[in-house]
Amino acid sequence: MNGAESLVRTLVAGGVDTCFANPGTSEMHFVAALDRVDGMRCVLVLFEGIATGAADGYARMAEKPAATLLHLGPGLANGLANLHNATKASSPIVNIVGDHATYHLNYDAPLTSDIEGAAKPFSGWVRTSPNATRVAADGAAAIAAARTAPGQVATLILPADTAWNEGGGPAAVAEVPKRVRVSQDRIKDVAKALHSGEPAMVLLGGLALRQRGLDLAGRICAKTGAKIMAQTFVGRIERGAGRVPVDRLPYPVDQARATLAGLKHLVLVGSRIPVAFFAYPDKPSLMASEDTDFLTLARGEEDALDALEKLADELDAQSVPSQAANLVPPSLAIGAITGASLSQSLGALIPENAIVVDESISTGAGFFAATWNSQPHTWLQNMGGSIGLGMPMATGAAIACPNRPVLNLQADGSAMYAIQSLWTQVREGLNITTVLFNNRSYACLRDELTKVGAQNVGRKALDMLDLSRPDIDFTGLAKSMGVAAARVTTMDDFNIEVARGLATPGPYLVEVQIA
Amino acid sequence: MNGAESLVRTLVAGGVDTCFANPGTSEMHFVAALDRVDGMRCVLVLFEGIATGAADGYARMAEKPAATLLHLGPGLANGLANLHNATKASSPIVNIVGDHATYHLNYDAPLTSDIEGAAKPFSGWVRTSPNATRVAADGAAAIAAARTAPGQVATLILPADTAWNEGGGPAAVAEVPKRVRVSQDRIKDVAKALHSGEPAMVLLGGLALRQRGLDLAGRICAKTGAKIMAQTFVGRIERGAGRVPVDRLPYPVDQARATLAGLKHLVLVGSRIPVAFFAYPDKPSLMASEDTDFLTLARGEEDALDALEKLADELDAQSVPSQAANLVPPSLAIGAITGASLSQSLGALIPENAIVVDESISTGAGFFAATWNSQPHTWLQNMGGSIGLGMPMATGAAIACPNRPVLNLQADGSAMYAIQSLWTQVREGLNITTVLFNNRSYACLRDELTKVGAQNVGRKALDMLDLSRPDIDFTGLAKSMGVAAARVTTMDDFNIEVARGLATPGPYLVEVQIA
Structure with missing residues (x-):
């Protein structure tokens, strides 16, 4: 061998x-x-x-x-x-x-x-x-x-x-150490802070965003009055009916700082101290105010679920009623395509047990908020900020979970980093519905250009953010790699085509023309 | 500022x-x-x-x-x-x-x-x-x-x-040192070897492949009886009528070794000691035999053109008649598409002053040999072996030389690494005709699988070399990014469409179905 x-x-x-x-x-x-x-x-x-x-x-x-x-x-x-x-x-x-x-x-x-x-x-x-x-x-x-x-x-x-060359045959894999459990001292310190009545927030990341972590954190916060929130970007979060709904810390620096203002205690559970995604002139890098104490309940590599269990015990929160969402999906939006109408329809269309991959960037700023009482689903996001992950990540998620529908919410600019993923999706017969939001620009950069303080921006600069010369025909592009596809310009057609994509075996692409 | x-x-x-x-x-x-x-x-x-x-x-x-x-x-x-x-x-x-x-x-x-x-x-x-x-x-x-x-x-x-932040205004660029001229001793050593009558080859790379370098090397070899050859892959070579035709050292190890067998002297001019692109079990890494002496006339960073001038003087070769090719392009091939017919038609179709970008890989193994008496042109190849360079390199070459037609000979597998280049080609209005050889496979790897000695190859392995599930519709793919395109299945249509592409302003793609 x-x-x-x-x-x-x-x-x-x-x-x-x-x-x-x-x-x-x-x-x-x-x-x-x-x-x-x-x-x-x-x-x-x-x-x-x-x-x-x-x-x-x-x-x-x-x-x-x-x-x-x-x-x-x-x-x-x-x-x-x-x-x-x-x-x-x-x-x-x-x-x-x-x-x-x-x-x-x-x-x-x-x-x-x-x-x-x-x-x-x-x-x-x-x-x-x-x-x-x-x-x-x-x-x-x-x-x-x-x-x-x-x-x-x-x-x-x-x-x-x-x-x-001649090898030695297979080798056995050593047992991997279990996650380290956090000390009782740390549990007690966090319990004391949450029990103090002072303004507090529990900020969740990593394993704490699974169903059991959300459930425990929800009870803990209900018991103590602390706010509950997820970090800005989540690698994986369980969402929808039966899961405790949490908002994510906003991305814009001013909104993030306003959200965290006045907190005395920020409890990190599988999350990290919130910092700005980018630096901006005259804005701070740290999102919390100087008066906020950071308390780490569990670092990313530690056993956050065990820590939440023990914290709930310590606070006598296990018997608090569940804070999980009920199934009350929004109704389908009709008429013109807007950010709000897309959010509403997506909240209605997400199928039970779906995996939602979110690289929708500027178009999708409001999507997450609209899904807390949808069918139960899993939401995945880019954690490293290198755009172009959505198409590949959807591909890998579908391979891992052949029996779960994948809904890939995909911006146009980021789609073009790895559009060849569609070919593998056909080859492997993956049940992925890509909803491609085509706004013909790196729209997020128009906003960033202002935020970094660039002055007197002219045509040459704006050209670097423009994807409209030529327009990319994503429907034709998808078909060239064997993916069934349709373009929609109204919410009525959006609803029909996304549903069709989810019901169609194999990959499907819905190109959404954003004005 | x-x-x-x-x-x-x-x-x-x-x-x-x-x-x-x-x-x-x-x-x-x-x-x-x-x-x-x-x-x-x-x-x-x-x-x-x-x-x-x-x-x-x-x-x-x-x-x-x-x-x-x-x-x-x-x-x-x-x-x-x-x-x-x-x-x-x-x-x-x-x-x-x-x-x-x-x-x-x-x-x-x-x-x-x-x-x-x-x-x-x-x-x-x-x-x-x-x-x-x-x-x-x-x-x-x-x-x-x-x-x-x-x-x-x-x-x-x-x-x-x-x-x-506030900057200091522009800075001046220091003068860049000129290329080092090689010593007269080295010239004399090479002249002595070439003058010896022993079997010798001058192997050209880098600047030696420009028109003047080829001209000098051609006269030197005509004078001394040494063979002349270019290294296996050339970053840039001037080619066609008015330029000295040189073959390139073959890629396959056995052919390269046969080509170099029996040489007493191998003179390197802007080239390096030839080695196998990959190692294979039971084949050597070095392409020349153990009896061959290597003589470096000029390293890559040295002034190869000056060295060739001095060597020609030393050998009294400047007055030897030019060895340049005449303009005798082949006729257009018709009928079925084969490697030989494609080579022949390309030799006929290359327009005067064209830049040919060659990432045609297995389909294009014979293309280069067919162009020595075509219209004068420049030939560019991948020097690092990381496939996916063709589409971007054609884009950059066209930006550098807006008045020269670019003919991009492109294999299908490598095209898909950077197919998004087409969009930039439209945006910038670049005169690039991409001839896309679609054999629906990583065909070169079928050959390599055998050469590395893999035994009992089955379906799962062959699947990793197969690009036919699904077939990629390159014509549709090009059109989705605004590139005019046509698919051809006969040499007659190949001739028409490549000529049309070259005559059409802006990018054009001809998809050639290879059986």
């Missing part, structure tokens, strides 16, 4: 049974091993950023890592932006990168580059396997590293001769 | 008058400065790899750097693969990457990453500007670094406050 087969068997035995791949020559032995090993689903993508973004979406929903398979330094490079996003979301990924045979690196062939150097800024763990007898153990170590709480990108570099 | 305007004025005064951009919030002051500074053409792209690949194509044709404008670490990351290609081609690029304001980096906002760390593996020079008064001088240093022979990627990182 060669090194490649030893590695693939290690991955499958270690629970890594999905691989998002764009392989080349150096990875051919890994590819050939797929036919000799049962249990690995290998998903071909047309661009490496789709592999890494799909692995992120997969990890969030499957709660375990997928592998990638990338071709040397440049193939890794193409995947780095979505590894950045995955890193910020603490998504576990076993990121496998082929390299030249070890002895061939001396010759500086065209594809030679410093792969470890390129990987390190976007990986929590990096290792180059030295030979075929070690590659299985290195693969096992990569799985363990990826799964170490809160989850991270583990990059394993695979020189071609470690794949084709 | 703020830092951004100081930098833009420095760039324009330093001859950098073209910027390929995909900006975000951190770069808004640079964008706003474009309206206050005359002389900077800013070209918007939909994905950062198009910016860096276009800058590579631009540099090869303009013989000076363009700037890029990329959005923080992930924006840089998306551009790295084509920076790899540019590095291997020694293309000068002033690669500008925005970052958070210096004081905001402490807060680890979502888009924070180690930008210098990400840039270093793919840049010859990296600097983060510390403040607005220094940014112009840092920009000037970046230009000088990029232009230092043989040319390199100079990455300048621009924290947002270095752009918006």
